[in-house]
Amino acid sequence: MHFSYYMPTKIHFGCGEFEKAPAYIGTVGKRVLIVTGKYAMKKYGFTKILVEGLTSLGIQSALFEGVSANPLASEVNQCVETFADWQPDVVVALGGGSAIDAGKGIVLGLSTREKVETYLLGQSPITHVDIPLIAIPTTAGTGSETNWAAILTDEYSGIKTSFRHKGLFPCMAIVDPQLTVSLLPGNTVETGFDVFAHAVETYISKSGVAPLIATHSLAAIRLVRQYLPQVLKNGQDITARNNMMYASMLMGFNLANSSTCLPHRLQYPIGVKTNSSHGSGLMALFKSWLDTTYEISEEKFNCIGEALSGNPCRNKEEFMLAYQQFTQSIHRNGSLADFSLGKEDIPYLASKVTGSLANDPAGGIPGIVEKIYNGACK
Template identity: 30%
Template structure:
């Protein structure tokens, strides 16, 4: 927190529970939505998760349309396709059913629709939007991105080989529905990757320059829930209590970093994704311990405090090197997840090539997230971090 002043904004209505989807119809009525466009991907549809949403709409005679072709990495072309379908069928709201790519696609399409703009590059960046967009309801099927409660979206510009960031309070969804049934079929590796994404959100939010007491409370809650439930849910993937806890953790982490922002870990992670096509959650898992080590020079006490949230009070009190033990716990967690799920924990395992490091570093320096890093980073710092994370 700087100069004894901070701002906190979290207007998204959150519905969470084992049958939270049952409230979808009421939320559509509140938002005056009668002709929604559902946005999803092939995997969600194949897993049968879309049927839970469609059943509710069908039983209440709600007319809706479907776009189910979102790719694993959201792109400008997909955003244009969604916007065109929305206009073609004269829809009045968006329902995103999926993970981060689906949700970001919905946010991007919402910009294109609301501003009648085909070239989204004109609106990329922070606070470029100046009016309310169409109603957006988000139903996450992963527990990681937190995009259901954030003011950001990241969309790939495949022609230029970069990821475009968008940040505005007008991108915050109106409603987020966390239903435990929606993540029950998530495979172990994807469960691990998305949870590590959420953990990285929470930890960077707790360490970055724009942190504040309220965002800290959301970060701490997320860190505790992930540390207490992640390994358990790998063993018991159908446990609805564990699944709901991770879903809530993801949302808490999203609220935290939406207000406090993230830092160098995300800046590099975005660039690794753009250049080497590494899924964001995997990039976050690989980079997290190395990024924390980089932050030690300015944030040793805060990193040490993380030990209490990642372990327990006895471990915290007895530790002679709290910051070192924090990093050890995270590395041990990653090693366990690698053994149990096959989650890559080095850039080499993830298919990143050393010859791309220079391009990744240059992109990272121009990523907006680096602005909020608690430790200044130049190109050499980033290259060093990439080499440390390589193997």
């Protein structure tokens, strides 16, 4: 057996770890730029708690609260321009995947003094990232706290895509499940489905060859199957919140060592065109992708079906039934109609799909993108 696996992020996981965040941050830097979204962190008091904790330890901080739910390249550039002369020695991203992805763009911009589009649109390779990033996730979804990718939207070209570099791995992740208790059911199910999608896609991906990836994927699918319905019934269920946060973090490990498949590539244009959440777009696409590609990876999909249902899965009918029962348990079964999109929008959406399709076993099939979009209209 031979494989490579890389994970440089130091992790502090558990309820109550957020209270220790100022002390953890102080071991990395004394001049801290905090990056958050526009509303939620202030609403729930998390930003205030963090700033006051840093101040009590004599650690200087500044705050950028300008990150959208679908983070924009222009927001990253605005932050870099504002704080370049202040010269932070560490950036702390507090929030969901949007804040953490923006934080990755910000440490890149502060390091290079270039606009982030240069790297997002592939005009130049990333050669160095000099400023460390600490991630404090407040959703159980993206796993961005333990991977090396950032996903941003260039609003001028209408393209949502990603860039990667080992310097974008957070040097530290402070993962406290208590921070997710305040999530509303809609946010919980959308981010939770992203965990499930990461597990399925990294397992199916042709780049997911390390045995640890398969182990983590199947473990995460079992955790989501059990605990996402529970946390939707009772958002205060801290055991369910713990397990969803753990599954999300595991999928960050997978994303650092494997890749997603067609659903993620196809969701990005939906998110840009409709300004909708990543998880809701994935839910609209996923059944069509599974139905279209099952035969290409039949053995792997059957393993997923068994993890999802707890019963042996031997054919497509049993697999699709397992998926249907899962979506029923979380009360979601979306389509493109949820976004007021139909067949007439498919040519535009397909024209905005970016990134390599080669890691999906079905990626080389002519017309596969349009076929999945078409199936998602039903």
